[in-house]
Amino acid sequence: EHTDYxxxxxxxxxxxxxxxxxxxxxxxxRVRLTSAQAPGELWEADLAQVAPGQVDGWGAYVVGVAWALAQEGAVVGGFDAAVTSAVPTGAGLSSSAAIECATALALDSVAGLGLATDDDGLARLADACVRAENEIVGAPTGGMDQAVSLRSHPGHALLLDTLDHSVRHVPLDLDAHGLALLVIDTRAPHALVDGQYGERRAACERAAAALGVATLREVTDLGGALETLGTLPDAEVVRRRVRHVVTEIERVELLTRALESGDMAAVGHFLDEGHASLRDDYEVSCRELDLACEAAVAAGALGARMTGGGFGGSAVALVREAQLDAVAAAVTGAFADAGLTTPGFLRGA
Structure with missing residues (x-):
């Protein structure tokens, strides 16, 4: 998490x-939108008036994509649309990217853009979705969510290089190992437009500038980088942010190797390690996410970590198929003991 930008x-x-x-x-x-998740409501806008800072509400995710495609030269007119989703909103599971990507595919089909026919075209659609979220919605997210929504293959994780936008499909055959991903919706409120996400992105950009690099991907000597950053006014905070990003990029490589070699115990270890980094260095976890991970691992999960931008939302645990119900029950019990809202559960890959 937080490596894409x-x-x-x-x-x-x-x-x-x-x-x-x-x-x-x-x-x-004109654009008119309805959603099964908001029955009876009609969201309306005029594409001619869509611009950064001018659109509010959930419809911004939809009209933002139309705007972004038009900015790239596509001929996109008004439309009526109905939206329905099985992706929980506010759970850190990329519900906004899902709406954007579904809209992009619909507009590609209706407008005859022909972009959804190959991976290069899907990458262009993903870029339009990112631009919609950044410029119209106003959330300074990276492009990971949109890429995995549009470019992934069943039974595989998506190794995405955010510098050149290349992808590699890494086999993820959990069934062969008797494992499953358990998604734990903590029901803790999650939002990326309240400033905290942007503050962390800005800290990373300040660090990169201080280190004389374009992005933190270029940091090869973490110790030396942390020493250099000691001159900044908020040095300790920036150092923690940089340490997370650099070590998280390393974990991506290590986890990819573990998946390719079938070392699922190592995969679980890297999940745990990543959560600790997100909790302690990037400081985007919360009480509910920490408890979900701790309870899942204590009940037998091979590893667990928060997923998404953080500040609430969901965690994901790598669990033996035979223990799915037991792990879910243990997490539910831990939340009850702590006086927290009962969590929800989804079966992942």
């Missing part, structure tokens, strides 16, 4: 849960 590599896995957009074109520039 630092020029790093990342290794996301797509969930089987889907978002659907049914779209019909209009002969004007």
């Amino acid at each position: 630092n020029g790093g590599t990342c290794l996301p896995v797509a969930l089987p849960h889907r978002t659907f957009v049914a779209l019909t074109p209009r002969e004007d520039t």
Whole structure:
């Protein structure tokens, strides 16, 4: 997590849960949206007036994609659309990217853009979705979520290089190992537009500038980099942020090797290690995420970590198939003992 906007590599896995957009074109520039998750509500806008800082509400994720495609030269007119999704919102599971990507595929089909026919075209659609979220929604996210939503293959993790946008599909045959991913929705509120996410991105950019590199991906001597950053006014905080990013990029490589060699115990170890880094150095975890991971591991999970931008949302645990119910029960019990809202659970890859 948090390597994508630092020029790093990342290794996301797509969930089987889907978002659907049914779209019909209009002969004007109006956009009208409905959602099964907001029954009775009609969201409206005029594409001619869509611009950064001018759109509010969930419809920004939809019209932002149309705007971004138009900025790249596509001819996109108004449309009516209905949205429904099985991806929980506010759970740190990329529900916003799912809406953007479903919209992009619908517009590609209706407008005859022809981009969804190969990986290069899907990468262009993913870029438009990222631009929509950054410039229209106003969330300074990286491009990992959109890439895995559009470019991943079933039964594989997606190794994404965010510098050149190249991908490699890494086999993820959990069934062969008798394992499964258990997604734990902590029900703790999660939002990326409240400033904390942006503060961490800004800290990384300040660090890169102080180190004379374009991105933290270029840091090869972590010790030397941390020493150099000691001159900054907020040195200790920036050092922790940099330590997470550099070690997280290393963990991506190590975890990829572990998956390719079938060393699932090592995979679990790197999940635990990554969560500790996100908790202690990047400081994007919370009480609920920490408890979910701790309880899952204590109940037998091979490893667990928060997923998504953080500050709430979900954790993911690598669990033996036969122990799925027991681990879920243990997490539920731990939340009850702590007086927290009962968590939800999803079956991942």
